Amino acid sequence: MNLTTFYLAVAGLILAPLLGGLVAGVDRVVTARLQSRMGPPLMQPFYDVGKLWSKVIPPASNWQGLFVRWALVASLASDVLLAAGADVLMCFFVQAASASFVALGAFCGSSPYSKLGAQRELFQLLAYEPVFLVAILCMAKVSGAFDAYSFMNASAQPLLFKMPLIVPGLLFVVLVKLRKSPFDISASHHMHQEVVRGVYTDYAGRDFALLEIAHWADVVVVLWICSFLWATSVVSMVATAAVFLFAALVIDNVSARLTWRHMLKVVAPISLVLATANLLWLYME
Amino acid sequence: MLDAYIGVLVLWPLVAGIACLVLRSPGLRSALVLATGAALAVGALGVATQAPFIANPGFLSSETALHIAEGASIVLPAYFLVRGLMAKHALVSVLAIAQLALAAYGIMGMPAPAATQNAVSCDGLSLALVLVVSFAGSLICIFALPYMKHHEEHLHLKVSKQPGFFLILLAFLGFMNGLAMSNDLRVFAAFFEATTLCSFLLIGHDKTEEANKSAFRALWMNILGGIFLHGGILLIQKQSGMVDLQQVVNPAMWAGASMLPVALLALAGCVKAAQMPFQTWLLGAMVAPTPVSALLHSSTMVKVGVFVCLRLAPVMQGTTTGRVLTLVGAFTFFATSALALGQSNAKKVLAYSTMANLGLIIACAGIGTPVAVAAGIVLLVIHAATKGLLFLCVGDMEQTVGSRDLEDLRGIVAISPVTALAAAAGAMAMILPPLGMLVGKWAALEAAAASPVSMVLMALGSALGVVCWVRFAGTIMSGKSIESRNAHSSALTSTPILALLAGAVGLGMAAPWLNALLIPGAGFATALAGGWGLLPSLFVLAMLAWIIGMKSLSRQSSVQLSSPYIGGLPSAEKGTYIGPLGRNWALSEGNEYAIEIFGESKLSKFAGVLAGALLLALVGGAII
Amino acid sequence: MSFLKTSQIKSPWLMHFDCGSCNGCDIETLACLTPVYDVERFGIINVGNPRHADVLVVTGTVNPRNAQILKNIYSQMPDPKLVIAVGACGCSGGVFRDAPNVLGGVDKVIPVDVYVPGCPAKPEAIMDAVVTGLGKLKGILEAS
Secondary structure: OOHHHHHHHHHHHHHHHHHHHHHHHHHHHHHHHHOOOOOOOOOHHHHHHHHHHHOEOOOOOOOHHHHHHHHHHHHHHHHHHHHOOOEHHHHHHHHHHHHHHHHHHHHHOOOHHHHHHHHHHHHHHHHHHHHHHHHHHHHHHHHOOOEHHHHHOOOOOOHHHHOHHHHHHHHHHHHHHOOOOOOOOOOOOOOOOOOOOHHHOOOOHHHHHHHHHHHHHHHHHHHHHHHHHHOOOHHHHHHHHHHHHHHHHHHHHHOOOOOHHHHHHHHHHHHHHHHHHHHHHHHHO | OHHHHHHHHHOHHHHHHHHHHHOOOHHHHHHHHHHHHHHHHHHHHHHHHHOOEEEOOOOOOHHHHHHHHHHHHHHHHHHHHHHHHHOOOHHHHHHHHHHHHHHHHHHHHOOOOOOOOOOEEEOHHHHHHHHHHHHHHHHHHHHHHHHHHHHHHHHOOOOOOHHHHHHHHHHHHHHHHHHHHEOEHHHHHHHHHHHHHHHHHHHHHHOOHHHHHHHHHHHHHHHHHHHHHHHHHHHHHHHHOOOEHHHHOOHHHHOOOOOHHHHHHHHHHHHHOOOOOOOHHHHHHHHOOHHHHHHHHHHOHHHHHHHHHHHHHHHHOOOHHHHHHHHHHHHHHHHHHHHHHOOOEHHHHHHHHHHHHHHHHHHHHHHOOHHHHHHHHHHHHHHHHHHHHHHHHHHHHHHHHOOOEOOOOOOHHHOOHHHHHHHHHHHHHOOOOOOHHHHHHHHHHHHHHHOHHHHHHHHHHHHHHHHHHHHHHHHHHOOOOOOOOOOOOOHHHHHHHHHHHHHHHHHHHOHHHHHHHHOOOOHHHHOOOOOOOHHHHHHHHHHHHHHHHHHHHHHHOOOOOOOOOOOOOEOOOOOEEEOHHHOEEEOOOOOOOOHHHHOHHHHHHHHHHHHHHHHHHHHHHHHO | OOHHHHHHHHOOEEEEEEEEOOOHHHHHHHHOOOOOOOHHHHOOEEEOOHHHOOEEEEEEOEOHHHHHHHHHHHHHOOEOOEEEEEHHHHHHOHHHOOOOOOOEOHHHOOOOOEEEOOOOOOHHHHHHHHHHHHHHHHHHHHHO
């Protein structure tokens, strides 16, 4: 590891959560505008986290603080790994570990809603993880290696032209990771939610603030990996991420009643089949 | 010195086992089992310092070994035949006759192959298996001491059956060590049959109707595996006139030759490793007492199957047989992971997950590249420790609660915290980076780059595994506080559990070094492209997370907890809410198993047919 | 004021509890979330969980059955917290205050910070009440 990698890693550690918070702000403003509302200020997510941090509340379980902190470290670690140009597959696994910690903490909670949320969270994990993995495998096939820098310098031509069929899959992942759909997982800020706040029900106060930061870091990882599709320059990467974000917001606003069973039985298989077809196609060439 | 180590590893367990049978005193038995554990540990470490080596110990020359093996190859099928006829089990009888015929043909009908120079050979792969058997196996045998006492109290037996039980258990360790180090294919086959015998006797140990049925099912399937093995060995003899393992696994020998024998040996491995569609014998084997499940059916005996495949990996690399075997393994990994998700029986979850991980190792063997084989060996070793730990924990929790259903184990962390936390940690060790199982899975995925379909199957299986294990750990940890009463537990129960926990986590952390240790010389060739190098920094991160998390835990462990959020209706009594009529109503919880998708009834048949077709393709592809 | 104190005022998450309202005030409360009124401008989010809430908006009269629930929900909210009683019933029990099964307004059970009169209360009035409550909170935070 040389010094440049180290600087990049530190930059990833600091910038990724900030960027994630900004993305969350943009998300809320754009969603409001799509519904012809004015929406909150852009900095609203930071105020929310600040407020949660300053709230003192007894935990619902002795274990939750532990799992929240592990989730936060794992989420930030996945950002750092990407920034340092490490193995994208490992970055994905670290990020999945964060999701498992969140679910585990919810299992330890005392509210039945929290446990219900944990169950559904796991099925959500089951739905998007394979698609996401296959999408990464497609990128790795074209770039010939698994590290992030190879993905970014894969070819003069954007990766998108070689893997159009993974786009629906990635969109699905973004949608899930933004915690928008399906509505009966219900962990978003949206009004269209079914049960309390699912996996987040028992987290509160400071733990919840940390979890929110972990969520921001997650969103950045996912959008970052999406942006590899058009990695010819920094501007094009940011633009790609923005396109994915906006597309996800639009889809979310027109499909507000997607349920988790529908997701597991219809959306996930279709997007997985498409992504697999793309992978096989890359091998045929 | 080396001869002594080998003697200790192979013969001492048998001697100790016979001593257990003859001297029926429980105290002596405990001492013998503990002594065997110590002896095996010394022997394994002694062998490890010398590996890789080939040897011809004075007390067990290749001729003597061969004579014993030839005897066993007649005696064991004959015994199976007798048992089959006594139980009027047609399938067992017919298969045993077939095997007897093969053995007789091998001894009399075939020209003698070139004599094997050395009886013993031990390389990284053998060493991996020896270490697993000697350490994990011994710990499980020690755990069996209090477990079996409790088990027999529960059954109200008049005459203890433990002497015989421990004879088989200990002898089995010796057979496994012999199998790992034997250099002559015929000797290897004899040990293979001996493990089948141990498995049959131990599954049927409780003599209930269900146990009997499961034992015979395991027997006929494993005899079938034995027939494939013998057939493969006879074909190798016919093709090349050789039975020396070191020469047989040399890719140069197979240039232009038919791959059918290799396919048959791999098929035998698949049966022994309970790959689909042969998964039913391993599921049935779960009726046996838990130490048996832990020792034979997750940590060691089923590893014989993947051991065979990993042995043949250099030969299979880049061949059709290898590619099909990769698919077979990856498919089992996927299908059994899905089946595990629909299970609420904790032991069945473990059984399915065992098959899944064995499938992953077999897929690695099919790929055959050095990276893949390294991943396979790392998985083999760490899976043994982790799964052994999980089995012991489930066994202990089952004796505490009286049920092995996951729903009954909900929140058991409040009743027996040590075991429950060890089980949760074991479950997490199956899936978390940077621990060994995940590292192995990761390396396998990257090594499978030549086989896109296997990669997709592995991706699916990996996600299914994550869900299964998080739910397993979550259910155990569910909704109780830290302080609690302590359940009965003896040092002989908790020591193996804690030792295996340390092993599972420690080995998991040590995966890259383990890799270098077991495959010396090839260290650089086996490294992933910039891969293993990533792990040390991940360990630093994991340590950091551990420290931060523990600080928070110590802060939160003493605080007053909030009342549960139940729509404003929590009652003062724990686990209840104020419901209709102003009364307290009990809250009941349950996991979602999504039976309509992952249920056994439909999925097993469907996946079994597909897997059967793949196995046919394995043999068919080799013939063409 | 520090960032943490500012953010407490800029991010009031609101929980709505219907104690026994005729649904008139409830509909007006929910109307605040629609594009016409859009309370999200003030960072207000309607949450369903007292553990996440800062402001408890209560509509309707309190009766012996739901008084315990109201108390539980209030106690599960983290400090500092605001309570807003919406509508004539929430404020005082309204026309039902003499009914045998009615205890009266919300303040019979938990301390109320802001009262919103009206039958039903108008969305503008409800939003004004939240902003007034936040002013009160600001005073408390500045004093601390």
